[in-house]
Amino acid sequence: MTHANGNRPAITMASSATTSTLIPPALHTLPVQGGAIAASQWSNAGTTQTVYIDANSHIQQLSSKDGRTWQQTDLTQLTHSAVSNGKALTSYSWDKGDSQQVAFIDTLGHVHVLWAGEDGHWQVLDITQQAHAPLANGVILVNYEAASDGSQHIVYIDQQKHIQDLASIDGITWQATDITKLTHAALADGTTLSAFVWSKDESNHIVYVDTAKHLQELSSSPDGNWQADDLTQQYGAPLSNGHVVVAYEWRVTGSIIIDYIDNQKNIQELSRSLATVWAVSNLTNLSNRPPASGQSLAGYDWEQGDLRVLIYVDENKHLQELSLPPYDRWQGTDLTLQAVTSLVSDSGLVGFGWSLQGTKEVVFVDVNQHVHELTGFSNGKWQSADWQ
Incomplete structure (x- = not known):
């Protein structure tokens, strides 16, 4: 077990009723490599963490308990872990293990997980080696926590374009399952992947784009029986552009959502409830x-604001937010103008709700390859954290 440095630099966000900019005199972050960013809240501890891969292929963490004071930690240096490949990264909290987690892929195609409890003591494990799992293609990682048994799952695409699911009930012993082989599903395109749990029936869902640019859904019941469905073929959804897909649950309506960008740069959506089949919608047309731009998309359920939120980058390098109240119509906001923030590169984008603060968080990479975080409040105001 490795102990965190108790003298990490702290930075404070100035308070303001309107948009404010964080200026950290003691903090020197590095440019983001390959748009590799991730972020998540840790509900049990009430904290949030943003992680990114820097120009030296180290994983850097920015964490906060209140959204004002932040700490920076070089997790690669702290844990003496393998160096990242500079591309694949995911961040999440594991409720059963009461810990914050970061997973990445090294230069050999091994998946590693970093984790720490509230004591801040970080540990690292090569789970590819531990589970004797196939090597990753090195492009993307996603995660979910099974509702049925609290196990944590890290999902990746291997070098044969198969979907692999790494699962652990105790955080130490891991098992790999080849979901593609199990379900005879179509091969993945290698770059698009998303996963979530549907609380209505405790089913697990993995969504990806195949080599024909079709949307494929892999789903399993709590007993672990997986099935595959070609949603494009079954429901006539437009072909994906092959760059990004995001899937999640909207709790207030009990529905599940899959959003992606088609080859006409429109945001397309498939949605359904337990009682309905999939419906296809063109959100670009609906929201006007x-x-x-086509590379980045983030979607999440903001429970405190009673909204479902989508974030994307437009062709002018602006952040655009689409929000939907239950059973209402879409609303649109140009966050670049609203929050007076930097132009955005179309290389990395994360959005989530921070339960403790009741805020919405947007993490992105600007055109100069620096990581930013925007915090949105229920009154429509935004604060900008600019780490340089």
Whole structure:
């Protein structure tokens, strides 16, 4: 077990009723490599963490308990872990293990997980080696926590374009399951992947784009029986552009959502409830907002604001937010103008709700390859944290 440095630099966000900018005189972050960013809240501890891969392929963590004071930690240096490949990264909290987690892929195609409890003592494990799992293609990682048994799952695409699910009930012993082989599903395109749990029936869902640009859904019941469905073929959804897909649950309506960008730069959506089949919608047309640039998309359920939120980058390098109240119509906001923030590169984007603060968080990479975080409040105001 490795102990965290108790003298990490702290930075404080100035308070303001309107947009404010964080200026950390003692903090020197490095440019983000390959748009590799991730972020998540840790509900049990009430904290939030943003992680990114820097120009030296180290994983850097920015964490906060209140959204004002932040700490920076070089997790690679702290844990003496393998160096990242500079591409794949995911961040999450594991409720059963009461810990914050970060997973990444090294230069050999091994998946590693870093974790720490509230004591801040970080540990690292090569789970590819531990589980004797196939090597990753090195492009993307996603995660979910099974509702049925609290196990944590890290999902990746291997070098044969198969979907692999790494699972652990105790955080130490891991098992690998080849979901593609199990379900005879179509091969993945290698770059698009998303996963979530549907609380209505405790089913697990993995969504990806195949080599024909079709949307494929892998789903399992709590007993672990997986099945595969070609949603594009079954429901006539437009072909994906092959760059990004995001899938999640909207709790207030009990529905599940899959959003992606098609080859016309429109945001397309498939949605359904337990009682309905999939419905296809063109959100770009419905919201009358600018087309997407095409590489980045983030979607999440903001429970405190009673909204479902989508974030994307438009062709003018602006952040656009689409929000939907239950059973209402879409609303659009240009966050770049609203929050007076930097132009955005279309290389990395994360959005989530921070339960403790009741805020919405947007993490992105600007055109100069620096990581930013925007905090949105229920009154419509935004604060900007600019780590340089």
